[in-house]
Amino acid sequence: MKTILRFLPITLALVMSFACAEDESVEAKKAKLEELKAQVVELNGNIRTLEAELMKLDPEFAKQNQKSVLITTADTHKERFEHFVEVTGSVLSKKNVSISSETAGQVLEIPAMEGMRVKKGEVLARIDxxxxxxxxxxxxxxxxxxxxxxxxxxxxxxxxxxxxxxxxxxxxxxxxxxxxxxxxxxxxxxSIVKAPFDGTVETVTVRLGELVQPGSPMFQFVGESDLFIEADISEAYVGVLGKGDSVRVSFPSIGKEIETRVSAIGAIINPNNRTFKVEVYLPQMDLVKPNMLAILDIKDYENPEAVVVPSKLVLSDNRGDYVFVVRDGKAIKTYVQRGKTFQQLTEILEGLSGDEKLVDKGFREVGDNFNVTIAQQ
Incomplete structure (x- = not known):
C-alpha cells in the first residue's frame, strides 16, 4: 500500500504532461487547417481572375474552358405528319321540326312531355x-x-x-x-296529333284546355335518325377544306371517338365571326343525341416523309428558328425552317435530315458550341 502511494504523484505528473502535449497538438492542427483554407480561397480567387482575363483576351481559350452541361437527347426521324383543324361542333338532326295544329278546337289531352322519346305514330295530343x-x-x-x-x-x-x-x-x-x-x-x-317519326319531344308549347287554330305551334320535335354535326370554321381555311376530307370526331360526354368525313361546306361567310359552316356525316350511333357536344379534328395537311421534332425544342432569335444538334460532344446551334405544328410536334422543312440527335433536357442551359455530357436515360 505504501509503495502505491509513493508512485501516485509521479503517475499524475505524467498524465498531465501528456494531456498538455495533446492539447498543443490539436490546437496547432486547427490553426494549420485554417491557414490552408485561407490559402485555397486566395488561390481560387486568383484562378478565377486569371481565367476571366484570359477568356477576354483569347476566345479559343474561352471555348475550351466552358463547363460541360449535362443533357439528354432526342432523336429526329422521318414519319407521317398530319395536321388537323380542331373545332367544336354540335350534333343536329335533319328531322328537327315544329309540329303545329292542323285543325281548330280545344286541346283535350297532352300525353307527350318535354324530353319524352316516342315512336312514329304515337299520340302527342288530342283536340276536341x-x-x-x-x-x-x-x-x-x-x-x-x-x-x-x-x-x-x-x-x-x-x-x-x-x-x-x-x-x-x-x-x-x-x-x-x-x-x-x-x-x-x-x-x-x-284532331289527333301524332309523332311523324321516331324522336324526342324537345318542347311543348301548348297547354291543356287551350284553343288552337290551324298553324298554331304545339311541339318542337327532333328525330333520332339522320343526325349530322355542324361546326363553324375560320375563313382562313376557305379552299383548304373540301367535301370528303377526313374528320376525327370525339364525344367527351360519352368517351367515344369515330372517323368520318366532311359531307357539306357552307357557301357564305358569317360577317359576325368570319366563319363558314361545315357539315360532317354522322353514322348511326348509340348514346349520341341531338345537341350533344362534339370535338372535330379535320385533316387539312399531310406529309408522309416529314422530319418531326418536339415543338418545345424549336427556339427563335432575330435570325430565325433553330434547334441544338449534338455533334462531337458539343451543342451546335442549327437554324431550321419550321412547317406546321400539331399536338406538340413540329414539322421541319429545311435544316435537318432526320438522323440528328437534338438536345432535349437542358436545351435552355446550352448555347452554341457548348460542351455537353449526355446523361444515361
Whole structure:
C-alpha cells in the first residue's frame, strides 16, 4: 500500500504532461487547417481572375474552358405528319321540326312531355273534334239515303224508265256526299296529333284546355335518325377544306371517338365571326343525341416523309428558328425552317435530315458550341 502511494504523484505528473502535449497538438492542427483554407480561397480567387482575363483576351481559350452541361437527347426521324383543324361542333338532326295544329278546337289531352322519346305514330295530343264528329254523323245519314236513291234510279235507268238527268243527279249527290265524308274523316284524324317519326319531344308549347287554330305551334320535335354535326370554321381555311376530307370526331360526354368525313361546306361567310359552316356525316350511333357536344379534328395537311421534332425544342432569335444538334460532344446551334405544328410536334422543312440527335433536357442551359455530357436515360 505504501509503495502505491509513493508512485501516485509521479503517475499524475505524467498524465498531465501528456494531456498538455495533446492539447498543443490539436490546437496547432486547427490553426494549420485554417491557414490552408485561407490559402485555397486566395488561390481560387486568383484562378478565377486569371481565367476571366484570359477568356477576354483569347476566345479559343474561352471555348475550351466552358463547363460541360449535362443533357439528354432526342432523336429526329422521318414519319407521317398530319395536321388537323380542331373545332367544336354540335350534333343536329335533319328531322328537327315544329309540329303545329292542323285543325281548330280545344286541346283535350297532352300525353307527350318535354324530353319524352316516342315512336312514329304515337299520340302527342288530342283536340276536341265533337263538331266534326256530328258533321260526320249527318253526312253518313245523308249518304245512306243518297245511296238508296241512286240504286233505285240506276235500276230505273237500266230499264229505260226515267230521264238521264235524274240518274246523273242521283249519282252526283251520292259521290259528293262520299267526298264530304272522306274530308270530314281526314279532319277528324288531324284532331289527333301524332309523332311523324321516331324522336324526342324537345318542347311543348301548348297547354291543356287551350284553343288552337290551324298553324298554331304545339311541339318542337327532333328525330333520332339522320343526325349530322355542324361546326363553324375560320375563313382562313376557305379552299383548304373540301367535301370528303377526313374528320376525327370525339364525344367527351360519352368517351367515344369515330372517323368520318366532311359531307357539306357552307357557301357564305358569317360577317359576325368570319366563319363558314361545315357539315360532317354522322353514322348511326348509340348514346349520341341531338345537341350533344362534339370535338372535330379535320385533316387539312399531310406529309408522309416529314422530319418531326418536339415543338418545345424549336427556339427563335432575330435570325430565325433553330434547334441544338449534338455533334462531337458539343451543342451546335442549327437554324431550321419550321412547317406546321400539331399536338406538340413540329414539322421541319429545311435544316435537318432526320438522323440528328437534338438536345432535349437542358436545351435552355446550352448555347452554341457548348460542351455537353449526355446523361444515361
Amino acid at each position: 273534334a265533337e263538331v266534326i264528329q256530328r258533321n260526320i254523323d249527318e253526312v253518313e245519314n245523308s249518304l245512306s239515303l243518297a245511296n238508296t236513291l241512286f240504286e233505285k234510279q240506276k235500276r230505273l235507268w237500266e230499264q229505260e224508265i226515267g230521264t238521264e238527268v235524274q240518274y246523273l243527279e242521283a249519282k252526283n249527290r251520292k259521290e259528293g256526299l262520299e267526298r264530304s265524308l272522306a274530308s270530314l274523316k281526314t279532319q277528324l284524324d288531324k
